[in-house]
Amino acid sequence: MLMSPMPVATRQGLMVVLSSPSGAGKSTISRRLLAEDARFTLSVSATTRPAREGEVEGQHYFFVDDQAFDRMIVDDEMLEHAEVFGNKYGTPRRPVADAIGAGRDVLFDVDWQGARQLEQSTLNAALVTIFLLPPSIEELERRLRARAQDSDAVIARRMAKAEDEISHWAEYQYVLINDDLATCFSQVGTIIAAERQRRLRQPGLQSHVAMLNEEFRRRFGEE
16 A cells, blocks of 8 residues: 555655666656555656647646756756756756655656765755666566557667666666566555655654653652
């Protein structure tokens, strides 16, 4: 079970990074996590690329021009950012800070470079990083081909990129081998449930312990 019995208001939210090479299950697990746990929200990136048909401002991306994007970097308004195929992508700080401050958990779809920048940010105390490994390279390629979405050339590029991505596995706090989707999803849920219960993420504990100590004094203190 992913759901925790602790009310949202009594804890600090998480920043959960789920990374993997293409075909290792990140997108499937992310979609299921967002569908089954209402306390999760997906981080919305800012980008300089034009909006595509059907994309909604603030839901899929925040669409900005190059000057605005660069100004956000200079003003330290980005938690992480990168340039991909000539377009810039980044995570605005304020929506994430507001969400975790309200006890909401934010799911990030970033690679190892984004995870590294988030680890260096001022919000890193909320960070939980999970990397998914495929059971084998042969299985990874089989999954990519089973999608029937990419040409042989695109699959070859994805496989080449996968080797680089997998080389950064040891930079993550948790590493799971996704040889069975249901098992891997359950393991992700176990990690999240445990991280939600960390002492430093439960600000209400201090007042609760103070209440217990006061009760001790009232009931067992010297007369």
